[in-house]
Amino acid sequence: MSLLQISEPNFESPVSTHRLAVGIDLGTTNSLVATGCGGRVEILPDLDGEYLLPSVVQYRKGSPPVVGEKAKAAAVADPENTVISVKRLLGKSATEIKNSDTVGRYRLDSSRDEKAPALLTANGSRDPVQVSADILKALIARAEDFLKGKLEGAVITVPAYFNDAQRQQTRDAARLAGLKVLRLLNEPPAAAVAYGLDSKDQGNVVVFDLGGGTFDVSLLSLKKGIFQVLATGGDTALGGDDFDNVLAEWLSLQVFGGKKLDLGEQSKLLHYANQIKHQLSDLESVELSYADWSGRLSHVQFSTLCEDLINRTIKTCRRVLRDASKSVGDIDNIVMVGGATRMPAIRAAVTQYFGKPPLTHIDPDRAVAIGAGVQAEILIGNKAANNFLLLDVNPLSLGIETMGELVEKIIPRNTTIPVARAQEFTTFKDGQTAMKLHVVQGERELVSDCRSLAHFELRGIPPMVAGAAKVRVTFQVDADGLLSVIAEECSTGQTAEIQVKPSYGLDADSIEQMLKLSHEHAHEDMELRALKEAQLEASQLMEAIDAAIEVDGGLLTKEEARVISSAITELKQALDKESSGRIHEQTEKLNKVSSEFAARRMDLHIGKGLRGESIDAVDQSNK
Ligand code: ADP
Numbered sequence: 001m002s003l004l005q006i007s008e009p010n011f012e013s014p015v016s017t018h019r020l021a022v023g024i025d026l027g028t029t030n031s032l033v034a035t036g037c038g039g040r041v042e043i044l045p046d047l048d049g050e051y052l053l054p055s056v057v058q059y060r061k062g063s064p065p066v067v068g069e070k071a072k073a074a075a076v077a078d079p080e081n082t083v084i085s086v087k088r089l090l091g092k093s094a095t096e097i098k099n100s101d102t103v104g105r106y107r108l109d110s111s112r113d114e115k116a117p118a119l120l121t122a123n124g125s126r127d128p129v130q131v132s133a134d135i136l137k138a139l140i141a142r143a144e145d146f147l148k149g150k151l152e153g154a155v156i157t158v159p160a161y162f163n164d165a166q167r168q169q170t171r172d173a174a175r176l177a178g179l180k181v182l183r184l185l186n187e188p189p190a191a192a193v194a195y196g197l198d199s200k201d202q203g204n205v206v207v208f209d210l211g212g213g214t215f216d217v218s219l220l221s222l223k224k225g226i227f228q229v230l231a232t233g234g235d236t237a238l239g240g241d242d243f244d245n246v247l248a249e250w251l252s253l254q255v256f257g258g259k260k261l262d263l264g265e266q267s268k269l270l271h272y273a274n275q276i277k278h279q280l281s282d283l284e285s286v287e288l289s290y291a292d293w294s295g296r297l298s299h300v301q302f303s304t305l306c307e308d309l310i311n312r313t314i315k316t317c318r319r320v321l322r323d324a325s326k327s328v329g330d331i332d333n334i335v336m337v338g339g340a341t342r343m344p345a346i347r348a349a350v351t352q353y354f355g356k357p358p359l360t361h362i363d364p365d366r367a368v369a370i371g372a373g374v375q376a377e378i379l380i381g382n383k384a385a386n387n388f389l390l391l392d393v394n395p396l397s398l399g400i401e402t403m404g405e406l407v408e409k410i411i412p413r414n415t416t417i418p419v420a421r422a423q424e425f426t427t428f429k430d431g432q433t434a435m436k437l438h439v440v441q442g443e444r445e446l447v448s449d450c451r452s453l454a455h456f457e458l459r460g461i462p463p464m465v466a467g468a469a470k471v472r473v474t475f476q477v478d479a480d481g482l483l484s485v486i487a488e489e490c491s492t493g494q495t496a497e498i499q500v501k502p503s504y505g506l507d508a509d510s511i512e513q514m515l516k517l518s519h520e521h522a523h524e525d526m527e528l529r530a531l532k533e534a535q536l537e538a539s540q541l542m543e544a545i546d547a548a549i550e551v552d553g554g555l556l557t558k559e560e561a562r563v564i565s566s567a568i569t570e571l572k573q574a575l576d577k578e579s580s581g582r583i584h585e586q587t588e589k590l591n592k593v594s595s596e597f598a599a600r601r602m603d604l605h606i607g608k609g610l611r612g613e614s615i616d617a618v619d620q621s622n623k
């Protein structure tokens, strides 16, 4: 990376080449691929100019899988060999699939293991990972055609509620498709990123995602560039498709008088209902004609048909807010995601509930992919976003302040993340029960020359002599660059913790500047550090001697006391001169002239200790 080599004269900065990375929204109903072109992130179309790739795969004997629009069209005629909504099957066991499949749409291969189910198709068994890989391959081909080059990696989005097995299978599908996963990203923050909400300092964002077959509401809290998921809710059996069903039922009643339809006729009617639903998002009313029946449906009538479904979405919002102990007034932005949020009735209900209109200016079915594309550009190094610089290495050292305003580096710069490092520290004063921790970032030796990231305190340290307590400080940076600092007092297990995003407010220029300064000041910083350490050692010794004289001064002759006191005076003079060499010399001298005193105290206290112990021992044996 050129910016990290800027002040090393033997290296030329590499010439920048644009590296190819994409963001992928691998959706239940539709999938999209996005990438950075000319400073913006755009969705890539297929050869016909279509942006959405239906997440549908048709398998035919002896020929390659058909993916997308063609497969979706085939689903009506060939439902048995056409896999839809495969995302719902990821990470599921055979029994789980059977139980969730109310329509009887999936034919499971009974020769397969319970834990590794596969679907029967005209071209053999296909498991959910393979089907997902076929969708990914179609997206990769689209991107590589468009970008005229090989992809280096992708950010793939997953629902916030996806468990480890579902995430792992998403990764497996990418590997099978020959695609490197730069990161799996949760869908709700991805949408918020697409709207640039991460550049705000703070706020609460609700992401309302109504896709084809699922509904997810997430409440995100933004603090200094980090999205934290405060609460999630939703319904895995509620989505745009249910609105199709409601409309198809109504149509079936009008056209066929409610008589039972076969699978093929049902599929056809559903397909028609879906088209009408889409039209009603733009038109007041629509002319209907199906078989030899014709009629008209207004938007208002349709909204009335869907009232229950709409109310369910609002109920979920209410529950999510309640779970996070927030009220609608606490919500700064509502982000609409998922194709079904195009329905005006949904938008109206959301506006009414939150008391303000939601953000809708990014296409709701594109927002997640765009957010993933932004992340991909950053991860591959094409773009250093202003306020969330997400590199896979830690660009500047992270450490804590130690006595003397010095920095102790814990994670050095250029360490690959995720990473965890720990170090032990101790108390400075006798009886010290609390410790201040100051987390800093930078290459310099003095705290004042570094960036301050966070302060926190560890309390409840049992009182001990200075230097006896053990406090273990762990620095942990996760894959998203989030730093957690945990301080633990080892004897009691008392802990304190803080989280911070070290990249917040840091851009490539300021990193470069900080590295430059640290090189320029390297020598002077080293001297300064030596001085500070000498000063610290000296004052620690003087304090210890003062405290000892107060308790055991009687052990000294007048002459001995005078010698020690004059050594202290000389050390203080050396401290004023600010030369680490002089201070070391005088500290040594003070150590020497007081060593006899220290030895006498040791004898005295060990003696006391032994006597105390023998009395206890006697007591014990008498019981
Ligand atoms: P997923 O996240 O499940 O892949 P999408 O976000 O692509 O799904 O949403 C698909 C759903 O959005 C479908 O039910 C589709 O009918 C619906 N949808 C797309 N466009 C419109 C529109 N203009 N009006 C109403 N619903 C729409």
Ligand code: MG
Pocket: 027, 028, 211, 338, 368
């Ligand atoms: Mg979606």
